[in-house]
Amino acid sequence: MRLSTDSPSINDSKSSNKHNANELAPRPTSIKDTGIQESVLLELMLKHLLSGGVLTKAQLVNKMGITGGIIQELFDKAKGLAWVENRQSSAEGHMRFALSEAGDRYAKQASMKSGYRGLVPVPLAQYSKICRLQSSRRNPITFEMLQNGLKALVLPNDLLHKIGPALNSSRPVLIYGPPGTGKSYLCRNLNATLGDSVLIPYAIAIGTEVIQVYDPQLHHAVDNNNESAQLDLVQGHDPRWIECKRPLRITGGELTAEMLEVQFDSHSRTYMAPIQLKANNGILLLDDLGRQRISAKQLFNRWIIPMEERRDFLSMQSGEHFEIPFELILLFSTNLNPNELVDDAFLRRLGYKIHFDALDEPLYRKIWFQVCEEQGLSCSEEMFQHLVNDYHHLLEKPLIPCYPRDLLGIMGDQISFMELKPVVTKALIAEAWSIYFVQA
Incomplete structure (x- = not known):
């Protein structure tokens, strides 16, 4: 989070954010620290086991967003209720767990009440x-x-x-x-x-x-x-x-x-x-x-x-x-x-x-030539003044910020189709204007 109105470097900003995040939301170390009822945590763990089949403690840590110590507390409780069974260890030697028949029934009942299977809520x-x-x-x-x-x-x-x-x-x-x-x-x-x-x-x-x-x-x-x-x-x-x-x-x-x-x-x-x-x-x-x-x-x-x-x-x-x-x-x-x-x-x-309203001519000009540069088009000051005086002013069209991108986009399409040089001309302005604006 931003601590001041100064402009810190990107690295300083990330460091401050990480520091504040740790203070705002410290990692819980017990079931009580999560702020969530034990029954809710147990049901969520059982639903993860129901959808995952056989899981290691590490996999449940990632699925639930709580520490291995808390997962172990939940395992101990679930085993005492005969809901979870130990399975053969993985090739890496990690203990694996699965639902018992009773745990499977309970997990399905819990899923009927709530289908949520994500991280532990706050x-x-x-x-x-x-x-x-x-x-x-x-x-x-x-x-x-x-x-x-x-x-x-x-x-x-x-x-x-x-x-x-x-x-x-x-x-x-x-x-x-x-x-x-x-x-x-x-x-x-x-x-x-x-x-x-x-x-x-x-x-x-x-x-x-x-x-x-x-x-x-x-x-x-x-x-x-x-x-x-x-x-x-x-x-x-x-x-x-x-x-x-x-x-x-x-x-x-x-x-x-x-x-x-x-x-x-x-x-x-x-x-x-x-x-x-x-x-x-x-x-x-x-x-x-x-x-x-x-x-x-x-x-x-x-x-x-x-x-x-x-x-x-x-x-x-x-x-x-x-x-x-x-x-x-x-x-x-x-x-x-x-x-x-x-x-x-x-x-x-x-x-x-x-x-919000139309722009004055200097700002409109700035946008026009900015878009020209982005689209790789060359436009002289004479052509820009021709657009402003003989079209905008004469036809009483305000200098709206979206017009440069729209008009120059049409000109770019015409240039590609006709294989012309990327230069804004009177003919291209006339064609783009007649296509863009609905005629009375």
């Missing part, structure tokens, strides 16, 4: 504590940090002065403006500004129920989390927590009301975390606000308390309710009129409303 209380300690707001972003993080983007300075304070705020942020002005593109790059890593639990326990949180499609681990775990205590943080880059979850028109709640898969009999829980300690971007399957009004009604109090309330299929931190940067992006989406009371709750 208790909800521990998750809530660590999640709040990892808040990005504990280390405020400065102008220099934002400028460095977004240096690959061409942005007006006044926009940076609005975005930076918004990221440090605890309030949601609405970014609005015409299509193609770079709203979504900017949001997708904001994680580069945060730059540090956080601990994400593989799963959390709500009583005896387990919700999987870690999603490999969203959470990008910064290392392999020590796949070859040792049987005894080793240095490092609790492997039930995976060190990842701060998550960036983007959802658009596919968003439904169900995605905001804990989801139960009746086939696998497992619970999956809602999008806001997966995005905790990172950024959640709701793109194209107003085009979701849930209305903007329904969405804001659902999140009134989370947006104001930074805590959310969820429930399990059993009806059990619980509270989780709502510790994320919440961004809304839309090209619709905000006043037509929600009323003034909701807009007030959003806190920051940042308008």
Whole structure:
């Protein structure tokens, strides 16, 4: 986790992250230290044996994310209940274990209640504590940090002065403006500004129920989390927590009301975390606000308390309710009129409303020639002025940031097809313009 607003070297940053991870989530050394009921741990071990057949202690350490000492405690308990049997040692001399007939029956019964077979979950209380300690707001972003993080983007300075304070705020942020002005593109790059890593639990326990949180499609681990775990205590943080880059979850028109709640898969009999829980300690971007399957009004009604109090309330299929931190940067992006989406009371709750618009000519020029260089195209200043004066100004088309990449992309396709020199000409501009813009 980032300790200060200084810009440490990459190696220093990794060292700090590793040090903090060890302090935040020390490796448990006993069943009590895991914070999980012994019965839950036993059932999970039996389910792993049920699916794995015959396993060594080392294999169970990797599958469950707890030390060999704790596994041995569980083995002793299971053997006392006649659920586990010793099998012939492996070629390497490692003792192997399998379910007895009674253990097989019990494991199948446990699987009917819950199909979860992953790492040992972490208790909800521990998750809530660590999640709040990892808040990005504990280390405020400065102008220099934002400028460095977004240096690959061409942005007006006044926009940076609005975005930076918004990221440090605890309030949601609405970014609005015409299509193609770079709203979504900017949001997708904001994680580069945060730059540090956080601990994400593989799963959390709500009583005896387990919700999987870690999603490999969203959470990008910064290392392999020590796949070859040792049987005894080793240095490092609790492997039930995976060190990842701060998550960036983007959802658009596919968003439904169900995605905001804990989801139960009746086939696998497992619970999956809602999008806001997966995005905790990172950024959640709701793109194209107003085009979701849930209305903007329904969405804001659902999140009134989370947006104001930074805590959310969820429930399990059993009806059990619980509270989780709502510790994320919440961004809304839309090209619709905000006043037509929600009323003034909701807009007030959003806190920051940042308008994106067309660029001035110097910034548009910078993007144009930047894209030319990326695509290996040569363009004279005369051709650029021809585009601006005889097309944008004459036809009253604003200088929108997405136009250079789109227009030059079409020109590149024309050049490849016609086997022309990679040079922007009046003819190519005319052809690209007529293809890109719908004629009145």
